[in-house]
Amino acid sequence: MNQTKIRIMGISGLLGGLILFLGDMLFYYDPVNLDIKQNMGNASDLRILFSGMSALFATWFYLFGLGQVYYAFKPTKSVVRNIVIACFASILVAYGIIHAAYIAIAVTAKLAVQNQLDIDTATALASKINQTLRYFVYPFFILLSYLFISQVWKRKTLYPRWIILFFPLIPFLFQGLFDKFLSGSVRIVIIGGYLNLIIVIFFIASTIALWNVNPKHNGFAK
Numbered sequence: 001m002n003q004t005k006i007r008i009m010g011i012s013g014l015l016g017g018l019i020l021f022l023g024d025m026l027f028y029y030d031p032v033n034l035d036i037k038q039n040m041g042n043a044s045d046l047r048i049l050f051s052g053m054s055a056l057f058a059t060w061f062y063l064f065g066l067g068q069v070y071y072a073f074k075p076t077k078s079v080v081r082n083i084v085i086a087c088f089a090s091i092l093v094a095y096g097i098i099h100a101a102y103i104a105i106a107v108t109a110k111l112a113v114q115n116q117l118d119i120d121t122a123t124a125l126a127s128k129i130n131q132t133l134r135y136f137v138y139p140f141f142i143l144l145s146y147l148f149i150s151q152v153w154k155r156k157t158l159y160p161r162w163i164i165l166f167f168p169l170i171p172f173l174f175q176g177l178f179d180k181f182l183s184g185s186v187r188i189v190i191i192g193g194y195l196n197l198i199i200v201i202f203f204i205a206s207t208i209a210l211w212n213v214n215p216k217h218n219g220f221a222k
Contacts, residue, residue, distance in 0.1 A: 003213070006068055010207030013065020016058045016092070017200035020099055021193040023054030027106055028192060031185055036192065037123060040106040041113035048110070052103045059096035062199070063089060068206055072158045076151050084151075087144035094137045095195065101130045145169040159209055166205035171198040 026047045028036040043051075066088055073081040104126035112122035148167055152159045164170070172195075179191050190197070 003211075006071055006210055006213065007207060009065050009068040009071075010203050010210065011065075012061045013068065013203035014200055014207065016061030016065055017196045017203065019054050019061060020058035020095060021196040021200065023051040023058065023099055024193040024196065025189065026051035026054070027102055029185075029188055034184065034188060036188065037105075037109050037119050038113070041109035041119055043106060043110065048103060048106045051106070052100055055096040055100040058099075058196075059093055062092040062095065065203055066092070068203075068210060072206070072210060073151065075158060076156050080147060080151060084144060084147050087140040087147075090140045091137055091144065092199070094133070094140075095199075098130060098133050098137075101126075101133060105130060141169070158213055159206070163205055163209050166202050168198045168202055171201060 027043060028039040030039040030042070033039050033042070066085055069088060070081065070085050073084055076084075105123050108123045108126050109119055111117070112119040145167070149164055149169070151157050152164055152167075153161060155161070175191070175194055178194070179187070182190055
């Protein structure tokens with residue numbers, strides 16, 4: 001695997017995050033109204049359509065981007081490397097599925113607005129299903145976090161230790177802090193697309209860390 005392919009895979013992961021982030025904004029961003037469900041109810045059919053489509057394309061880009069992580073973990077034991085990639089892939093596929101499941105919330109919210117129904121009651125079931133899907137991701141996230149951080153800290157990968165600061169677990173832990181202090185449209189943009197933004201940050205850091213890595217290097221990160 002040459003340097004060009006390694007870089008392209010990182011950029012692919014970054015694009016996946018940006019595409020799904022834009023999909024989030026198509027669902028519920030409005031420069032005036034700060035009520036997310038109300039914004040989803042007022043979204044045009046075209047915005048909902050494009051947002052739903054973004055999940056498919058983003059997932060493809062995400063999975064191709066994981067080739068970069070696979071390469072970085074080549075010095076590790078094959079079983080560790082495979083578990084890391086399997087967990088990461090499961091999480092990123094879940095990103096796409098959960099985003100696509102938002103279509104049910106958006107369409108229900110739209111019908112509620114059009115028919116003057118209580119929007120929270122109308123979207124309750126779709127929201128509950130969406131939240132339930134997230135619970136299945138947590139075990140993979142916990143296992144991935146342990147293996148990724150421990151292997152990088154022990155210098156058993158091609159990643160430098162500083163990549164840990166940009167691993168999704170770290171910014172994920174600060175989400176509540178941002179949610180508390182941000183307000184207005186900025187809050188909708190940051191918190192609304194937070195999970196995809198932390199993946200974008202990770203792939204940016206990963207691509208920088210591996211930008212000049214020697215493809216023939218089989219040792220450990222310095």
